[in-house]
Amino acid sequence: MAQVPPPRWTEEQFAEDAAKSQALFSEARMGEPLEQYLDKFEEFRLAVDELIEGTVDLTLLKEHAVDLLVRSEMRTAIRFLASPWISEDDLKVLANTTLSAQRLRAEDGAGAQRVIDTILMGLDRSRFPWVSEDREPTQTEREVAVISTAALIATQKMQTARRNESKNEQEELVTDYLIGQDWTQVPTRTISTLNDAPAPGEFCRESKFGTRKADLIVRLQDGRVMPIECKVSNSFTNSVKRLNNDAAVKAKAWIAEFGTLGAVPTAVIAGVFKVHNLKAAQDDGLTILWAHNLDALGKFLEATKP
Structure with a gap:
């Protein structure tokens, strides 16, 4: 044939x-429903707000490095302090560590310290101007930093979810068609x-x-x-x-x-x-x-x- x-x-x-x-x-x-974005925004608005408040406006990031980095939502918030934000894969290479809780706690937290040092080198001075100027932020600066960072994270999370869902849906579509x-x-x-x-x-x-x-x-x-x-x-x-x-x-x-x-x-x-x-x-x-x-x-x- x-x-x-x-x-x-x-x-x-x-x-x-x-x-x-x-x-x-x-x-x-x-x-696409706006509610999905708003849910992600609110989740990370709370995380970024906690991060800034809990580290005294980011001045104590290194002191709390391990406790923060072992929490998934805080690790994400920290990665987005940099501009452009740093992916987990890139961060592991740049900081010469893994992001597992065991590794981050090892060596007296040396790996966690390197992660924070890497982030601070790329810190977005437009969103967090008070850090480089060695002063306290104004209330407006703090609010803008929280909202803008949460919006960045929510947007990226939605884009990733959209790509993955679209690909999975397409594979299922072809699978169902073949079976049919x-x-x-x-x-x-x-x-x-x-x-x-x-x-x-x-x-x-x-x-x-x-x-x-x-x-x-x-x-x-x-x-x-x-x-x-x-x-x-x-x-x-x-x-x-x-x-x-x-x-x-x-x-x-x-x-x-x-x-x-x-x-x-x-x-x-x-x-x-x-x-x-x-x-x-x-x-x-x-x-x-x-x-x-x-x-x-x-x-x-x-x-x-x-």
């Missing part, structure tokens, strides 16, 4: 679907050769295919393997990272490892994308499907049946 080529799209088709995808993203984005097309989900596995892949008509999730991990791996009825990446982009800049610098790079690696007769690297995408970036990724061997049009996936799956 001759292998059916995966769908390929013209620039006009990409433009039409990109516009539809962006409209759906905007609709979902504006429909009579594909059978099987356990996760490491696939070093095509013999390790699921059987035709089966798929698995979050598995390593060759040297790279895929969100889903589908075995087509003609024997080829379709590794699928689920990508959600909230901006044109973000789309390059997720589509061209990630999914398309994986596609080239999979084709190099398994060949075009063995692999059909695919991305199911949603959100905001530029046409020329979509075209470039497709030219790199990536099959592109849209979350709002999974029927295109269904048609291809059906075409691979003998």
Whole structure:
């Protein structure tokens, strides 16, 4: 049986679907409940207020370093004292420590002291001007610092949650669609050769295919393997990272490892994308499907049946 080529799209088709995808993203984005943000804001307003008051306007941060850093919400508040805020991964490298309670308490709290020193080096002088000026803050300065810092944290937390939820939702969407097309989900596995892949008509999730991990791996009825990446982009800049610098790079690696007769690297995408970036990724061997049009996936799956 001759292998059916995966769908390929013209620039006009990409433009039409990109516009539809962006409209759906905007609709979902504006429909997010304000209450989620406000809950996060209030949680961290209280934490930042406690942090400033409990350390006498940040002057006693080092003295209370260990007790503060072992508390998750305080550790977050401390990371956001710097500008730009410092991620936990970066902080561990910069302070040469881990952020586990055991490590922070070890060596008389030397690791915790290094964490605070790192934060103070990047302290935002616009939000906390009194620290560098060695004086007490005014009531207004203190209130502005608390509100602005809580707003920064709440915004970042919402953005992270949105990305994770969108990706998870998209993976579930594709999973449900495959099951609806009579594909059978099987356990996760490491696939070093095509013999390790699921059987035709089966798929698995979050598995390593060759040297790279895929969100889903589908075995087509003609024997080829379709590794699928689920990508959600909230901006044109973000789309390059997720589509061209990630999914398309994986596609080239999979084709190099398994060949075009063995692999059909695919991305199911949603959100905001530029046409020329979509075209470039497709030219790199990536099959592109849209979350709002999974029927295109269904048609291809059906075409691979003998």
